[in-house]
Amino acid sequence: xxxxxxxxxxxxxxxxxxxxxxxxxxxxxxxxxxxxxxxxxxxxxxxxxxxxxxxxxxxxxxxxxxxxxxxxxxxxxxxxxxxxxxxxxxxxxxxxxxxxxxxxxxxxxxxxxxxxxxxxxxxxxxxxxxxxxxxxxxxxxxxxxxxxxxxxxxxxxxxxxxxxxxxxxxxxxxxxxxxxxxxxxxxxxxxxxxxxxxxxxxxxxxxxxxxxxxxxxxxxxxxxxxxxxxxxxxxxxxxxxxxxxxxxxxxxxxxxxxxxxxxxxxxxx
Numbered sequence: 001x002x003x004x005x006x007x008x009x010x011x012x013x014x015x016x017x018x019x020x021x022x023x024x025x026x027x028x029x030x031x032x033x034x035x036x037x038x039x040x041x042x043x044x045x046x047x048x049x050x051x052x053x054x055x056x057x058x059x060x061x062x063x064x065x066x067x068x069x070x071x072x073x074x075x076x077x078x079x080x081x082x083x084x085x086x087x088x089x090x091x092x093x094x095x096x097x098x099x100x101x102x103x104x105x106x107x108x109x110x111x112x113x114x115x116x117x118x119x120x121x122x123x124x125x126x127x128x129x130x131x132x133x134x135x136x137x138x139x140x141x142x143x144x145x146x147x148x149x150x151x152x153x154x155x156x157x158x159x160x161x162x163x164x165x166x167x168x169x170x171x172x173x174x175x176x177x178x179x180x181x182x183x184x185x186x187x188x189x190x191x192x193x194x195x196x197x198x199x200x201x202x203x204x205x206x207x208x209x210x211x212x213x214x215x216x217x218x219x220x221x222x223x224x225x226x227x228x229x230x231x232x233x234x235x236x237x238x239x240x241x242x243x244x245x246x247x248x249x250x251x252x253x254x255x256x257x258x259x260x261x262x263x264x265x266x267x268x269x
Contacts, residue, residue, distance in 0.1 A: 001091050001092060001093050001121075002093055002121055002146075002169075003046055003093045003095065003121045003122060003146050003169040003170060004169065005093070006045040006046045006092070006093050007045075007170065007209040007230060007231065009045070010045055010230075010231070010266075011230070013267075015226065015266050015267050015269065016211075016222075016225070016226035016229055016230055016231050016232050016266045016269060017045040017046065017209070017211065017230065017231040017232070017266070018043060018044050018045050018046075018222070018231070018232055018234070018259075018262055018263055018266050019044065019045065019046045019047070019048060019211060019231050019232065019233045019234070020036070020039040020044040020046075020047055020048065020233075020234055020235075020238055020259065020262075021047070021048035021049075021050060021097060021233065021234065021235030021238060021239075022035055022036055022039070022047075022048075022049070022050060022066075022235075022238055022239060022242075023049075023050035023051075023052050023063065023066050023067050023070050023239070024049050024050060024051065024052065024070065024075060024079055024080040024083040025052055025069075025070030025071075025073055025074075025075025025079055025080075025083075026052070026066040026067070026069050026070040026073075026075075026239070026242065027069065027073075027242055027248075027251075028073060029073075029075060029079045029082065029083065031242075031248060032070075032083060033082075033083055033086045033087070034248075034252065035238075035242060035251065035252060035255050036049070036083070036086075036087050037086070037087070037090060038252045038255045038256045038259070039238065039255060039256075039259045040087065040090050040092045041256070042255075042256040042257075042259035042260045042263065043259050043260060043262070043263025044092070044259055044263070045092070045093075045231075046092060046093045046094070046095065046121070046231075047087050047092060047093070047094050047095070048094075048095050048096075048097045048124060048233070048235070049080060049083050049084050049087065049094055049095065049096050049097065050063070050067065050096075050097050050098070050235075051077065051080045051096055051097070051098035051099075051102055052066075052067040052068075052070040052071050052075055053067065053098065053099045053101070053102055054071060055099070055101075060236060062236045062239050062240055062243065063235060063236055063239055065239075065243060066239045066242065066243065077102065077106050077111075080096060080098075081114055081115065081118045081120075082118070084096060084115065084118045084119065084120045085118040085119055088118065088119030088120065088121075089119070093121040094119070094120055094121060095120065095121050095122050095123060095124055095146065095148065095169070096115060096120060096122075096123050096124070097123075097124040097126070098123065098124070098125065099125075099126065099127050100125055100127050100128040100133075100136075103123070103125075103136070108135045108136055108139050109139050109142075111139075112136075112139035112140055112142065112143045112145060113139075113143060115143070115145060116143040116144065116145060120145065121145070121146050121169065122140065122145040122146025122147060122148060122168070122169050123136070123140065123145060123146070123147065123148065124148040124150075124172060125147075125148070125149060125150075126150050126172075126174070128149070129149065129163070130147075130149055130162060130163055130165075130166030130167075131162065133147075133149075133166075137166065140168075146168045146169030146170075147166060147167060147168050147169070148167055148168075148169050148170060148171070148172050149163045149166055149167050149171070149172065150163070150172045150173075150174050151163050151164070151171060151172070151173055151174070151193065151196075151197055152173075152174050152175075152193070153175060153189040153192075153193050155193075155196075157196065157200070160196055160197055160200050161200045161203070161204070164197055164200045164201050164204065164206070164208065165204055165206075167208060168208075169208075170208060170209040170210065170211045170230070170231060171197050171201070171208055171209070171210045171211070172211060172213060172233070173190065173193045173194050173197055173210055173211065173212045173213070173229070174213050174214075175189050175190030175193050175194075175212055175213070175214040190212050190214045190225060190228075190229070191228045193212075194210050194212060194228055194229050195228070197210045198210055209230035209231055210229055210230050210231070211229060211230055211231025211232065211233050212225050212229040212231065212232060212233060213233035213235065214233075215236065216232055216233075216234050216237065216262070217234070217236070217237035217240075218237075218261060218262075218265070219261035219262055219263075219264050219265030219268075220265060221265070222234070222261075222262045222265030222266050222269075223265040223266065223268050223269045224269075225269075226265065226266040226269035227269045232262070232265075232266055234258075234262055237258060238255060238258065238259075241254040241255045241258055242254075242255070
């Protein structure tokens, strides 16, 4: 299933899509797959599979801690691809979210080919901009992979237009200035940023979803964001469920309960 299909299905249901994130290999490779499957079963429309990296400058302490545990456990890129394959087998689109350095070291063309073979939908690249990502754009186009770039409240209108034009799948609006992490309240910067991105897409005569990553951690927050965005992206709150529960069954129960709450939230917006 493509990312476009997931957003189209959500739109047909008159709601925003729910996108969940977890790093591969946390708490173990199989444990992460099991948790992501629980997220799918409880209502996630798409899954972001994080590729753990040793220098995650844009991640907050929660995701950093999970990524470090995955690295300490010996996770490798091949484990990330196996995770993607397992999630894609459920019929749910799986995108890899990664800093650029691991892809460059693996080999851009090789990574694109292996991701496509695993059934991956595409790649989210938080530290790669379209104007410096020519090699990835070419490889993604060759293998029919989505290219998801980020816009931020600090982005100029010109930068938003350039980024939106380069995206395929959706535009990722990171509406918090700073590192990732769950927050008690949603950012007041999110809605204006989505409006700017949508206006840019309209000017380009393109129909592309705009999804928001803003530190959502509850159904109420998901409903708030879903009122103006096409997708709600949740990461740190899912990671926290696994960090807070050493018992695997309790962790999966917590992940499923959070997903259900979030899924209800996007449906009542």
